[in-house]
Amino acid sequence: MQRPYAFSEITNFQFVVLITGAQIGIGILTLPADVAEVADTSGWISVIIGWALTAVASIVIVKVMSYYPDSTIIDVFPKLFGKYIGGLFIIGWLLYALFAAGLVFYTSIFLIQIWILPHMPLYGLSILFSFPGYLVARHSVRVLGRYAEVVFFLTLWMFVFSFFLFENIYPSYLLPIIKDGWIPILQATHTVVLSFIGFEITFMLYPYLQDKTFAIKGVLIANSLTLGFYLFILFLCFIFFSPYEITSYKWPTLNLLKVIELPFIERLEILFLSFYLLTLSTTGIPYFYIAAVSLAKLFGKQEHKIPTIVLFSFMVIISFFYSPAEKQLEQLITFWGNSAIGISYIFPVVLLVVVYIIHKVRKRK
């Protein structure tokens, strides 16, 4: 049988950066404050716990998909549950992806309005980002993968500047390692886990992966890269801001950059946030892609170009009529976050059980 997704195979590295790109997003800007709120500077332990949970969930996803090596999750749903119930699942998956895409899209714009262009209307920015978003999302996974790779290399330089921060730091802020016991640390895991969301795109990527034996290693590497990045930022924030100060910022990571002054450039947070949009785009675009592909699947189409146009136009049109206030956005994120935890951590386990039973039953027949 001709493998349906062979035309757009992705390399191992593309697989890794696609997942890492989808994981690293808005979360890291707020994460240090969110974590410190609950677990003080011991929060970094929560991040490691979150990573472990994520690693398990990712492996479960790979296990599920390895039963269907030539299908994406939206091909699996009809196979498992029949046309109509499967269709409902696809709609659910579509709504989830669309919600995620929309939230990344609007939160990015919101951040820009707060930090960089306070007078820029919402629709102006949404038109601006729809175009490059569309240019990538309308293509196949392979192009998405290449995009993620380029962004990965183009944003690496941003780390260099963090070394200029090592002037006013107090590593002793980190001590003692466990401050108020393990309970707050475990509580903070809830927040942390949200920042790891994004690995569930493995559901869509798996059939495209050239070397299927790499899948488990791939998700682990991707998660660890994310972990490394989060820990780096977290430690930087924790030793720079005092524990009393850090919770008073909404986006401590940006406040951190605000302090750096170099002879040729100052106010790095403006530069960084602008460039960080590249990273944010690798978070949003896969979701747009997933939503568009699901939409195309619902209508029985192979091409997802028209759905992509429809989705981005939808984003632009909404932006003309509705601009969410900060609190509303926060509520939406909380709502989405809960469903994301369900879909990324609990659903794969359930699905694995279902798939396992079905395969056992079929084998017996």
Place this chain on the structure above:
Amino acid sequence: MKKLTVLFILSFLFLNGCGGQLYLEKTTIALMLGIGTGEEERYRVLQTSPVFKEEAEKKTRTFTVEASTLREARKKLDSKTDGNVVFGKMQVVLVTRDLLKNTDIYEQLDTLYRDPKNTVTAYMVCYNGDLSDLVNYNPPDIPRLATHIKRLVSTTRENESTVATTLEIFRRLYLDKVLTPFMAEIQFKDGDLKTMGIALLNKDGRYVLSLNKHESSLILILRDDINYPVPLTLSIESSGEQKPGNISLDVIDLNRKVKTSHQDGSFSFDIQVKMDVNITESHLPFNTYKDKEKTEKLIQQKMEEKLTGVLNKLRENELTPLGFGLQARAQHYKEFKKVEDRWQEVFKEADINIDVEVEVQNNGTLSY
């Protein structure tokens, strides 16, 4: 594809004029804010900004307004200048000592922290004097007062005689329960602006006392917040001599260790300072080269005496700019948590030992 590209480009026509551009040459860039006491519970706010016009003779314009908050002041300044006043390139925030005595200045600076467009790297400086003196102070060789003050402070900081507290650091000091804020202090002396040392604020953000440059160096040594070399001049009475002799040192390496211990709700600190010094000047009546041990011992005693002196001065006033609390927090977290909110009192009562060890590394080119 082509159609979409065209559509994308056309969409900019709608956007024309609503992006909120702020052309550089049309802004009034506030380089310095001076905040002082005004009438009726209000503040006097002074702002200096550069003039871009080539024809203009003066390179700086200075405005003063009275307002009840900083943001209101900015609005009032807007109407006085020909461009929008922006705080994004602020160099210095001057607060008069009088104001600091009566107000919690941190609360007043709220807008500088809240609005992300504003900078947090401006220096906080305590100004001992009248704001109107600054308005009238425009010597021809100082075209921009703000940068002048910033350089004044940073050069003094490089000599380890004052601190360079930025808005960011000020906020950190203010919010940290174990620290109290401090900032550089300047004042007019003989018609010229001059860095005086450090102004220390208490936990409520109010001015308590000033330290002179020598004491400032000691504070920096105790904070382990120094860049080498640290120049020090000590006057030492050696036994058998009536007149004290001076000796100048460059501290080229310093190692400060704080040992914390805890007993029955009170903390004690053992501070060990290890200094490597070069002798740059000596008026002592003996051979510092031959009597290395003696010299070291004298310096050691003198340093211990001086450090203890300045420490006691801080403790009397319940000031904790030294940050020993950080160690207490790191090492005795549980006990610390209990007294966290009244740390200044605890520190006042704490048992502190200072132990200095000096090693002369280099005596200079002379053999006596």
Place this chain on the structure above:
Amino acid sequence: MKFFGKERRINRNLYQKLQESFKDVSDFCIREITTDHNQFLLGYITGLVDSKDVSELIIKPILESKKQLSIEDMYSLTYVSNVRITRDFETISTSLRRGKSVLFKEHGDECLILGTPGWKERDIQEPQAESTIRGSHQGFIENIKTNIGMFRRYVPDPKLKMIDFHLGERSQTKASLVFIEDIADEDLVKEMMKRLKRIEIDSIINTGEIQDFIDDKTFTLFPQFLITERPDTTAAAVYQGRIALFLDHSPGVLVGPYSFASFLQSVDDYSIRWLPASFIRFLRYVSFFTSIFLPSIYIATISYHYELLPLDLTISIGESRERVPVPPLLEALFMEVVIEILREAGLRLPSPISQTVGIVGGIVIGQAAVEAGIVSNIMVIVVALTAISSFILPSQDMSNGIRLFRFPIMILAAFYGLIGVVAGLMIVIAHLVSLETLGTPYLNPLAPTRLKDWKDFVLRLPMGSMKTRPTQTRANDKRRQPSKGGK
């Protein structure tokens, strides 16, 4: 012409046909060669044949012959090297139009086609647009045979293949697809042939015209095939598994697949030591970004983000901007357009005049415009730097494309500041990742990331370390150096 009317012994058929077909073609000429024993007719087109060859190699042997000669005899007698016998009129007619002479015998119906082409040709020179310091100084000329010959000298490989065909319905321009059989990927060759066959046009004059037909994507500013006039560049590319297309009367040879990274390489990189070569490579990548983004970053900074600059710079820019009445976007657009005009003006003029244009333009832009307060002097620096940056790129096609990219991004910057610049960057990346050259990813080895090929990417590591051919070409034989690596 009188002569033809009288003589009846000559092959009427052929003669008539020729006369019909070359009616009103004034440069067609038929010469009668009559001796005591023989009567031949020789037809050719003046200007396409070497008259000396014709008289020395064809006419002279006939005149000197003492016996009766048949066409077959002539085949062995003539001194012309490229000879064949045919009876097909189509062939005869085509050969005539390609600069060959035809010789026919009075009674026979056969005809001898003699390759005596000869026309004025340019000498071999160094290609002006692609001059090198160390590399060879030969450039292709307007003759496919000479060109392939020059190229051949670099590639004496037994597996070198050439597929000949004609392009253009009317022009029937000769073209030749050249590759090394056991290196080049068959699929790529097939794909290339498929695309070339798709071309339906009356005439092809220059290699550049082919490009538009065989590009993977035409709505782009980036070149997907290299057009070079250098035999050494072509040879190096073919050795890497690429395919070259030679076209008659065009000094440009089309080479593909050619990736973005290859466009920023030059032959000189390999003839200097690897450290300076790497430095120059790196500079090129920096220039690539500067020439696209520098003016937009400047516009963004002074219309939105003055905070980014250090204070002293802010003040000096403010002072120089103060006199300029127009917004930064217009200022930049004006300067950019002026530079483009100057560049184009200088390009086509004879060099003494173009120098004058350069000097006048430079002074007008540099001095007078600033003094008159039309532009600020910082803008002059920015624009000059941008222009120079775009000249550092070795490929003309690439730098032309990049120059155009600059304008939309400048507009984005004026509307959205730095955000617009980044959005522009996103568009550039999105566009580049979706581009393909001959079905292979354009951004290889960046995306897909092939770390092995990074030895010859932003840096050029020593030749010894490049053990494999680039993955771009999907070469059959991946091994470049016998020891390790590859298969």
